[in-house]
Amino acid sequence: MVLELHAPKGFTVRGLLAEWSVGLAYLVSFALIYVVWYYHQNAFKKAAIISSRTFLINGLWIFMVTLIPFVTSWVGDYPKRTLPEILYATVLLCWAASFQLLDWSIVRDNLAAQRDASNGFTRRLVLYGGFVLTIVVAFFAPVYSL
Secondary structure, three states: OHHHOOOOOOOOHHHHHOOHHHHHHHHHHHHHHHHHHHHHHHHHHOOOOOOHHHHHHHHHHHHHHHHHHHHHHHHHHOOOOHHHHHHHHHHHHHHHHHHHHHHHHHHHHOOOOOOOHHHOHHHHHHHHHHHHHHHHHHHHOHHHOO
């Protein structure tokens, strides 16, 4: 993702501030990756067995992670456009859902393991509700949906 951060045009604070949307998109994406990577590591710590199903779901999760730099760059370049914001939120929604599925698969294969706290109903409702709300907001005010 950091490769998508380019030096501002010029050497002034004004030039730096002109890149605010790219910087904000980068910070949001980095924070999400950082937090979810922590949960990902914890999910695999409790796994004594990794089934083929879990391996495939993990591949799906990693694929979603690889899309984040693309959608982050697009949102950074076009913060006031609807489609980039919708795709950004959709990728994050699919990424979160794939993690929930991954945790479920690990627990199913390892009966002594406990589900991740983020798999609770209330947290999922807030998480997925937030992503859906972000998609709806993108239709009316894209810049506020990041």
